[in-house]
Amino acid sequence: MAESLESRVTAALAAIHNPRLENDILSAGMIRDLAVTSQGDVSFTFLLGAEDPAILVRQARSAVQAVEGVRREGVRIAVSNPAGPARVTHGPPSVPVPATAGTPPTPPAQPDLGRVLAVSSGKGGVGKSTVATNLAVALALAGHRVGVMDADIYGPNIPRMFGVFGKPPVIGGRIQPLEAHGVRLMSLGFLVERDAPAIWRGPIIMKVVQQFLRDVDWGRLDFLIVDLPPGTGDAQLSLVQATHVSGAIIVTTPQEVAVGDALRAAKMFERVGVPVLGVVENMSAFVDPETGRRFELFSSGGGARLAAEIGVPLLGTVPLQPHLAELADAGQPILLAEPESAAAVSLRAIAADLQQKAAGSGVPLPILRG
Numbered sequence: 209m210a211e212s213l214e215s216r217v218t219a220a221l222a223a224i225h226n227p228r229l230e231n232d233i234l235s236a237g238m239i240r241d242l243a244v245t246s247q248g249d250v251s252f253t254f255l256l257g258a259e260d261p262a263i264l265v266r267q268a269r270s271a272v273q274a275v276e277g278v279r280r281e282g283v284r285i286a287v288s289n290p291a292g293p294a295r296v297t298h299g300p301p302s303v304p305v306p307a308t309a310g311t312p313p314t315p316p317a318q319p320d321l322g323r324v325l326a327v328s329s330g331k332g333g334v335g336k337s338t339v340a341t342n343l344a345v346a347l348a349l350a351g352h353r354v355g356v357m358d359a360d361i362y363g364p365n366i367p368r369m370f371g372v373f374g375k376p377p378v379i380g381g382r383i384q385p386l387e388a389h390g391v392r393l394m395s396l397g398f399l400v401e402r403d404a405p406a407i408w409r410g411p412i413i414m415k416v417v418q419q420f421l422r423d424v425d426w427g428r429l430d431f432l433i434v435d436l437p438p439g440t441g442d443a444q445l446s447l448v449q450a451t452h453v454s455g456a457i458i459v460t461t462p463q464e465v466a467v468g469d470a471l472r473a474a475k476m477f478e479r480v481g482v483p484v485l486g487v488v489e490n491m492s493a494f495v496d497p498e499t500g501r502r503f504e505l506f507s508s509g510g511g512a513r514l515a516a517e518i519g520v521p522l523l524g525t526v527p528l529q530p531h532l533a534e535l536a537d538a539g540q541p542i543l544l545a546e547p548e549s550a551a552a553v554s555l556r557a558i559a560a561d562l563q564q565k566a567a568g569s570g571v572p573l574p575i576l577r578g
Contacts, residue, residue: 213244213246213248213275213277213278214242214244216275216276216277217242217244217250217272217275217278218234218242220271220272220274220275221233221234221239221242221268221271221272222234222235223271224264224267224268224271226238226260226261226264227261228259228260228261233254233264233268237255238254238255238256238260238264239252239253239254239255239268240252240253240255240288241253245282247279247282248277248278248279248282249279249282249283249284250272250278250282250283250284251283251284251285251286252284252285252286253285253286253287253288254268254285254286254287254288255288256287256288262475262478262479263478263518263519265285265287265478265479265481266478266481266483266484267519268285269283269285269481269483270483281452285481287479287481318421318451318452320426320427320428320429321355321421321426321429321432321451322353322428322429322430322431322432323430323431323432323454323455324432324434324451324452324453324454325431325432325433325434325453325454325455325456325457325485325562326434326436326444326447326453326455326456326457326477326482327339327340327343327433327434327435327436327456327457327459328436328438328444328456328457328458328459328473328477329438329458329459329460329466329469329470329473330438330439330440330458330460330466330467330468330469330470330471330472330473331438331439331465331466331469331470332363332438334438334459334460334461334466334470334490334491335459335461335490335491335526336435336436336438336459336490337360337365337366337369337435338369338490338532338536339457339459339488339490339526339555340356340366340433340435341356341366341369341370341435341536341541342541342542342543342552342555342559343433343457343555343558343559343562344356344391344431344433345389345390345391345541345543345544346543346555346556346558346559346560347430347431347433347559347562347563348389348390348391349390349543350559350560350563352430352431352563353392353427353428353429353430353431354390354391354392354429354430354431354432354433355385355391355392355393355394355426355429355431355432355433356370356391356392356393356394356432356433356434356435357394357395357420357421357424357432357433357434357435358393358394358395358396358397358435359416359417359420359434359435359436359437359443359447360435360436360437360443361396361413361416361437361443362437363437364395364396364397365397365435366393366395366397366435367393367395367397367398368397368536368537368539369536369539369541370388370389370391370393370539370541371388371538371539371540372386372387372388372393372398372539373397373398374386374398375398375399376394376398376399379425381423382423382424382425383419383423383424383425384424384425385424385425385426386398388539389541389544392426392427392429394420394424394426396416413441413442413443413446414442414446414449414450417443417446417447417450418446418450421450421451422450434447434453438469438473439469439473440472440473440476444473444476444477444480445480448477448480448481448482453482454483455482455483455484455485455565456474456477456482456483456484456485457484457485457486457487457488457523457562458470458473458474458477458484458486458487458488458514459487459488459490460487460488460489460490460510460511460514461489461490461491461492461510462489462491462492462508462509462510462511463510464510466510467510467511467513467514470487470514471514471517471518474487474514474518474520475518478518484518484520485520485521485523485562485565486515486520486521486522486523486561486562486565487511487514487515487518487520487521487522487523488511488523488524488525488526488558489510489511489512489522489524489525489526490526491526491527491528492508492511492525492526492527492528493508493525493527493528494527494528511525521561521565523558523561523562524554524555524557524558524561525554526551526554526555526558527550527551527554528551529542529546529549529550529551531545531546532551542555543555543556
């Protein structure tokens with residue numbers, strides 16, 4: 209069985225083309241130390257040169273995970289620059305892995321958390337938390353069990369977005385998430401004073417992320433939406449080290465300065481082996497409700513350009529919506545307050561698309577019971 213599975217994995221890797229070398233990654237010698245077990249675990253080293261597109265790693269992971277008999281969570285890729293030491297795709301890129309140390313352990317899969325989806329952006333002010341909030345509400349309205357983990361340590365906005373400001377109780381040594389609009393919530397904003405500055409270094413951020421994943425009694429979820437801080441810092445690396453992340457959603461506005469920062473965020477996820485599921489362009493345009501005239505206040509087409517550059521789908525464009533900021537400040541997601549608005553319709557369609565992409569099979573995830 210292992211030999212048959214190995215041949216299928218090899219064929220999947222051989223189907224991936226490196227445009228720089230004009231050859232497939234297997235024939236080009238970019239895959240080393242391939243190991244396939246009868247349990248469906250796959251590991252190999254990917255030799256990625258400085259001039260090679262980082263998206264090749266994501267394509268290799270997706271291709272191997274799609275092979276029948278392979279455990280999705282059992283795919284392990286160590287990325288190595290031919291001129292330098294290897295690094296493991298779920299570890300921090302700056303930490304070399306000594307040849308004698310063996311491969312560090314894969315981040316633990318936590319099946320009760322369901323599909324862990326990271327919502328990220330390259331810069332602040334693009335509406336990342338608004339998108340995360342409304343996607344969570346849309347998935348909950350579709351019948352899924354959804355949690356939102358606010359990992360934006362320096363600017364936790366999820367409490368205000370959901371209109372919840374209480375202190376979470378602790379029962380049996382486990383923190384109980386608060387709940388609003390059918391979504392379970394955990395945020396540092398529940399635990400510290402609103403005006404308390406978070407002047408924390410990397411190790412503390414890692415501990416907060418780990419505690420939110422391990423010590424919060426999430427119950428059994430279908431989706432855990434993680435609202436990350438903007439940029440590419442400690443919270444992002446802590447998350448991918450602490451648990452298996454099913455995929456990332458990159459939020460940007462159309463303007464080039466936001467797109468450039470979002471590109472760096474997307475590349476970071478590719479480098480650590482997390483598939484980017486797609487791009488959401490927020491604040492795409494304002495449509496006058498009386499005249500129907502379209503005003504592109506922040507340029508146009510940035511989300512599509514970003515998606516094309518990193519080779520992922522444009523999940524959708526969310527137009528500017530009157531009162532959206534006021535609704536968010538009041539803890540009323542636009543999907544509930546104005547469900548027929550253009551922004552709500554777009555966010556609902558994006559959530560439906562995400563169900564399919566997160567499932568990895570083109571079929572919406574079943575609603576789990578029990």
